[in-house]
Amino acid sequence: MALTDTFAELKNIDGEDFKRLGTSPILLRTGLIAVAMIVTVGLIGNFVIKPQYDKLAIVERKENDLRIKFDREQAKAANRTAYVEQLEEMKKTFNVMLRQLPNKTDIESLLVDLSQTSVASGLEVKYFKPETEVPREFYAEYPIKISVTGQYHQFGQFISGLAALPRIVTLSNIDIAEIRDPNQQAANTSTKLKMDLMATTYRYIDEDE
Secondary structure (H helix, E strand, C coil): CCHHHHHHHHHCCCCHHHHCHHHCCHHHHHHHHHHHHHHHHHHHHHHHHHHHHHHHHHHHHHHHHHHHHHHHHHHHHHCHHHHHHHHHHHHHHHHHHHHCCCCCCCHHHHHHHHHHHHHHCCCEEEEEEECCCEECCCEEEEEEEEEEEECHHHHHHHHHHHHCCCCCEEEEEEEEEECCCCCCCCCCCCCCEEEEEEEEEEEECCCCC
C-alpha cells in the first residue's frame, strides 16, 4: 500500500470504525495494538518487575551488612590469641591492684600507717578524722581528714611517705597556709605552716557484703 493511500485511510477514520475494528483500517488497528502493548508493559513493569527490583535492593543491602559483619568477626577470630593474652594480662594487673586495696580488717592498720607517716615526717598532727565510707561498685572509698603543721620540706617527706605505702592513697583538697604567730620576733625563725588535706584510701568490698 502506498503512503498516500495510508494517509487517505487516516482521513477517512471516524467513530464508527472503532465499532468495526476487524474491518477498520490497518493503521488504526496497528496503533491500538501498540497502545495496548505499551499499557501492558507499563503495568507489568510497575506491578511485577519493580517490586522484584526493590526486593533485590533489600537483599543486596543485607548481603553487604553480612559481609561487613563477617569481616569484623573474621578479624576478631584472627586476633583471638592476642585478645586472650591481653585479657589474661589485664586480669593479672587487676588482681595486683585489688591486692593494694585493704580489706575490712586491714583498714585499721592502714590508718596507723598514715598517722605514723605524718609523725615520722616531723609534722605535728592537729586533726586526724576518718569520714563516712562511700561504697562504689566493687570497692569503697575511705576518706580521712588530716590537718598537720610543719615546714615545706616536712610536707614533702609526708607526701613521699604516703606514696611509698603498699596501699593506694590519694590526696585531694590540699590547702597550705602560713601560721601567723604574734609572739614570733626573730627574723631568722622559720615560718610555721599548716596543711589541711583529704587522704582517701580504698577498701575492697567482699562478695558477702
